[in-house]
Amino acid sequence: MHRLAGCLALLSAAAAAAEPAPARRAELVELVRQDCGSCHGLTLKGGLGPSLEPAAMAGKDAEQLEFVILHGRRGTPMPPWRGFLTEDEARWIVEQLKRGLPK
Amino acid sequence: MKRLFVFVLLLAGCATPTLRGTGDLGVVIERAAGRVMLVETTKRTAIGRVAGLGDLSHASIVFSRDARYAYVFGRDGGLTKVDILAARIERRVIQSGNAIGGAISQDGRLVVAANYTPGGIRIFDAGTLELLSEVPTGSKVVGIADAPGNRFVFSLFEAGEIWIVDASDPRKPSTTRLPGIGKQPYDGFVTPDGRHYIAGLYGEDGLALVDLWHPERGARRVLAGYGRGEEPLPVFKMPHLRGWAAAGRYLFLPAIGRHEVLVLDRVDWTEAARIPVRGQPVFAVAQPGGRRVWVNFALPHNDAVQVIDVDAMKVVKDLRPGRAVLHLEFTPRGEQAWISSRDDNAVAVYDTASYAELARLPAENPSGIFLTSRSAMTGF
Numbered sequence: 001m002h003r004l005a006g007c008l009a010l011l012s013a014a015a016a017a018a019e020p021a022p023a024r025r026a027e028l029v030e031l032v033r034q035d036c037g038s039c040h041g042l043t044l045k046g047g048l049g050p051s052l053e054p055a056a057m058a059g060k061d062a063e064q065l066e067f068v069i070l071h072g073r074r075g076t077p078m079p080p081w082r083g084f085l086t087e088d089e090a091r092w093i094v095e096q097l098k099r100g101l102p103k
Numbered sequence: 104m105k106r107l108f109v110f111v112l113l114l115a116g117c118a119t120p121t122l123r124g125t126g127d128l129g130v131v132i133e134r135a136a137g138r139v140m141l142v143e144t145t146k147r148t149a150i151g152r153v154a155g156l157g158d159l160s161h162a163s164i165v166f167s168r169d170a171r172y173a174y175v176f177g178r179d180g181g182l183t184k185v186d187i188l189a190a191r192i193e194r195r196v197i198q199s200g201n202a203i204g205g206a207i208s209q210d211g212r213l214v215v216a217a218n219y220t221p222g223g224i225r226i227f228d229a230g231t232l233e234l235l236s237e238v239p240t241g242s243k244v245v246g247i248a249d250a251p252g253n254r255f256v257f258s259l260f261e262a263g264e265i266w267i268v269d270a271s272d273p274r275k276p277s278t279t280r281l282p283g284i285g286k287q288p289y290d291g292f293v294t295p296d297g298r299h300y301i302a303g304l305y306g307e308d309g310l311a312l313v314d315l316w317h318p319e320r321g322a323r324r325v326l327a328g329y330g331r332g333e334e335p336l337p338v339f340k341m342p343h344l345r346g347w348a349a350a351g352r353y354l355f356l357p358a359i360g361r362h363e364v365l366v367l368d369r370v371d372w373t374e375a376a377r378i379p380v381r382g383q384p385v386f387a388v389a390q391p392g393g394r395r396v397w398v399n400f401a402l403p404h405n406d407a408v409q410v411i412d413v414d415a416m417k418v419v420k421d422l423r424p425g426r427a428v429l430h431l432e433f434t435p436r437g438e439q440a441w442i443s444s445r446d447d448n449a450v451a452v453y454d455t456a457s458y459a460e461l462a463r464l465p466a467e468n469p470s471g472i473f474l475t476s477r478s479a480m481t482g483f
Contacts, residue, residue, distance in 0.1 A: 034427070034445065034468075035402060038340050041178050042134060042160030046201060047219060048243065048260065048289070048341065072337065077289070077305055079337035084402070 018088040028093060029102055031084070039077065044101065048077060057098045065097075066090045125170040128187055129432070129474035131443065131450055132175075133467040134159040139175065140450075140466050141187055144434050144441070144474065147452050147462040151190035157181035157197075162471060163204040166478035167229060168211030173473065174229070176205040182216055184232060187475070194232045198225050206249040209481070213273050215255050217247040224255065226273050235273045240266065246291025246302055246344065248482045250315050258288035258302040258311075265291070265302055265311060267318050284311040284322040292344040293482035294354070294369070301325070303344050305359055312372065325372050326356070326365055335360025340401035342385050346482040350393035350413045357384035357398075364398060364411060376416045381407050386430060390455055391437035395419075399428045399442075408442060410458075420458055424451040429469070435476035443469035 020028060032052075033042060039049035050056060057065070069090045072080035081090070096102065128150070131140040138154040156162075158179035165174050172193060175183045180199035183192055201220035207213065207229065214229045223239035224247065242259035250256050253271045258264070263286055267279040286306025293300050293315070300313045302322075308330035311322040342357035353375055354367040364387050366376040382404025389396045396411040405427050410420035425444025432441050439461065440453040445468045452462040477483040 035339065037160055041158070041201070043158050043179070045179075047161060047178065047203070048245075075306075077287070077338060077341065079339050 018091065020089055020092050024089070025092070025102075028085075028089060029096070032093060032096070032101055044097075052097050054098060054100050057094075062091070062094050062098070065094045069093060123188070125187060125475050126435075127475075128170075129441070129472060130164055130173045130175075130185070130187060131441075131466055131469050131473075132159050132162045132164075132471040134162060134445075134470040135468040137177075138467070139173070139185065140464075140469070141190055142441075142450070142464065142472075144439060144452075147439075147464070149464055149466075153185050153190055153192060155192060156183050156185075156195075159470070161203065164471065164473040164477075165205060165207040165214065165483065166473070166475050167207070168478055170475040170478040174205065174207065174214050176202050176216055178202060180216075180218065182214070182227065182232060196227075196232050196234075198227070198234070203243070203245060204247055206247045206255055208249055208253045208255070208270060209251055210253055213253065213270055215247065215249075215270070217244040217257055219243045222259070224257065224268065226270055226276060228273075236270075236276055238266075238268055238276055238278055245289055248291065248293040248300065248345075250293050250300065251297040251481065254315070256291070256293060256300045256313070256315070258284070258291045260287055260289065263288065263306075265300065265313055265322055267300075267313075267315070279318050281313060281318070281322050284313075285309060285324065289341050289359075290344040292346055292348065295346040295349050295481060297481040299369070301344070301354070301356075303342065303356065303359065305338075305341070308359070310356065310367075323372075326367055326374055329358060329365055329374070329377070330361060333361075336362065336383065338383055338401060339403075340383070340385050340405075342383070342387075346480065347386075347388040350389035350396055353413065355387045355389060355396045355411065355413075357387050359383075364396070366416065378411055378416055378418065380409050380411075380418060381421070387411075388431055388433065389413075390440070391433055391435060395455070397431055397440060399431060405429075422453070422458065424453070424460075425449055430471050432472040432474055434474065441472045441474075443472055445469060 041047045044052040070082040127145045141151040157177040160178045173185045183195040186193045199218040205216045214227045225237045242262040247257040255268045265281040270276045285304040288302040289305040291302035302311045309327040348354040364378045368375040382400035387398045408422040412419040424442040426446035450464045
């Protein structure tokens with residue numbers, strides 16, 4: 001029982017750590033808008049790359065989207081962003097895209 | 104007599120503030136604000152702003168042949184005709200869902216928008232912005248440029264084709280399709296003499312070359328296999344190609360996935376050199392006169408601009424104009440370089456002889472810089 005509680009505590013600590021700090025969040029939003037935006041459009045409605053609006057994200061598997069962000073997509077111009085983003089940050093970006101990127 | 108005198112005074116009073124040329128004017132995109140800044144390169148100042156232009160991510164501009172009007176192509180499909188002397192919108196239409204750029208015809212009568220969604224081009228009357236005709240492509244249109252004979256040339260990203268549209272009869276344009284030109288053309292340009300169209304390929308190493316004097320000969324590959332089979336480096340921003348690649352007999356072209364500028368000899372179409380640079384080149388722009396080529400870069404090297412000496416074929420200067428350098432443009436005779444720094448909210452003006460910073464104009468997230476001298480240039 002003790003062990004389970006400890007494990008739960010660790011898990012929730014990990015979950016808390018997964019959320020980027022507010023200042024970093026603002027940077028991430030800016031990165032998505034400006035740098036992802038150079039192919040996906042500043043409003044994310046698509047360009048050379050597909051739309052990243054919530055309607056386009058709906059029904060897409062979150063883990064797969066994280067993987068594409070971090071590792072890119074072969075055969076397309078989508079590059080791997082792992083040098084700029086941690087896994088937690090990629091996960092947070094996917095969450096934001098699914099619900100609409102904050103202003 | 105007295106009345107005439109008053110009349111003359113009145114006339115002078117009305118006319119004086121509006122009389123000026125446009126030869127030293129330009130337009131800077133303030134992309135997040137949906138606005139353009141009008142600039143003047145003699146005193147290096149902003150002379151006005153025009154708002155209400157919609158989504159200007161990846162916006163581009165062509166100028167009317169009298170260099171008075173700027174046609175602004177927005178990402179949201181907006182096509183706006185801006186009167187740069189009066190600093191106001193003359194006309195505006197939403198012409199598609201998702202545009203990438205445009206071109207103006209040799210005779211200045213037609214403006215053409217290139218679209219991603221739905222893929223194709225739309226041909227407009229440059230005076231009224233009335234839609235005259237369209238050419239659907241079923242594929243994203245990239246690298247549109249005008250060519251002599253009121254033709255427009257562009258590439259299709261998914262289809263891997265180059266199309267040449269003759270719009271001499273603008274309501275009934277005729278199209279020549281060149282299929283199989285290579286994988287994923289990402290941009291293309293017409294050489295300053297209007298003779299050759301070159302498309303850069305993302306999906307393979309090389310570029311596709313078309314002799315517009317002989318389109319029946321089709322496209323040929325140049326700089327094939329420049330990557331030498333090595334795994335390409337990631338490309339965090341697509342390079343942009345235009346006639347500014349030309350410096351004398353050479354074309355300076357960004358490699359894809361290599362931190363190099365490739366030099367193509369346009370006499371025999373062979374590789375003349377490859378120049379190592381700081382990062383993935385985005386714009387490689389020859390200074391008018393062709394003595395030097397200035398290069399900016401994709402993330403994470405987008406704070407740098409490097410200058411290549413064309414004689415020595417190597418980098419001779421490293422500049423740091425600001426954070427997120429998005430574009431650079433020279434004054435017509437090349438004495439100034441205007442460089443936009445998106446994240447420093449500034450346009451920096453450099454003296455190209457001394458590399459001294461001459462001015463720094465505040466601008467909100469500036470991207471493209473377009474000077475009116477483009478109005479006289481084929482392929483712009």
